[in-house]
Amino acid sequence: MLTGSARQAYRLEAFWIKGRRASRDRHSTRVCGRRLHGIYCDQAQQIPIGTAAGGPCNTEKLVLTDNLYNYVLAHTPESQVLGRLREATAEQHAGRERNQVAPEQGRFLAWLVEALSVRSAIEIGVFTGYSSLAIALALPDNGCLVACEKDEHCMQLAREYWCAAGIRHKIEERMGPALGSLQALIDEGRNSSFDFAFLDADKRSYKSYFEQLLHLLRPGGVMVIDNVLWYGRVADPKETAKNTVALRSFNDALLHDNRVSFSMIPVGDGMTLCRKKP
Structure with missing residues (x-):
């Protein structure tokens, strides 16, 4: 009989194998199956590190093989309710599973919320609720997550699992296009009131969402932006699809944005962490 931790590892590995098979049918590459190298930048001088100008940043690169990724998953805490939501998403939204964050990303978001003592958070792009559930579980009982989503069908599954996890009272829903929802919050006078934001929505609108x-x-608040490596396509100059171009432009703009300090990390499909400067 498998122990609890062994069952979790087996379940995560099975999920990963299934996801990789589905991904191969849709894409030739998958970011969480390989380590993709982003732009390392010395913010003080705005000089890319790891280029001819900056010299090598490391002599040995880590390749995230399937076995190593399975090891990461086996050492990623995931509650039963989050695991059930992943399985329900795969069943009810087959072919769209990649729209939800990976388990290690969900755990990373929860860890950030805990480490930063977040009380008020906002999410742009809920999908079926995995990331919002991970965030809300990490919030204190009197915390609040404003969840912005335009797809009612996806929100039905999210609500079901918010209720199952006992965190429904922490969620404030905003249905409809996110740009409208964000503007409504601004008009309501909620500027500088959020500790934490997670952005995972329409890639071509990232610049507008970001603003x-x-x-x-609030000053000192943290924003996490998903999909900044976009399956590795942002680093391929031959890739000219609209989403790729939009993300590449967004990433480049951050290098010159003095309002934030940030770090791009190759977790999942790439995540950028931004802190709003005081």
């Missing part, structure tokens, strides 16, 4: 979220974040 509105900066108004809503």
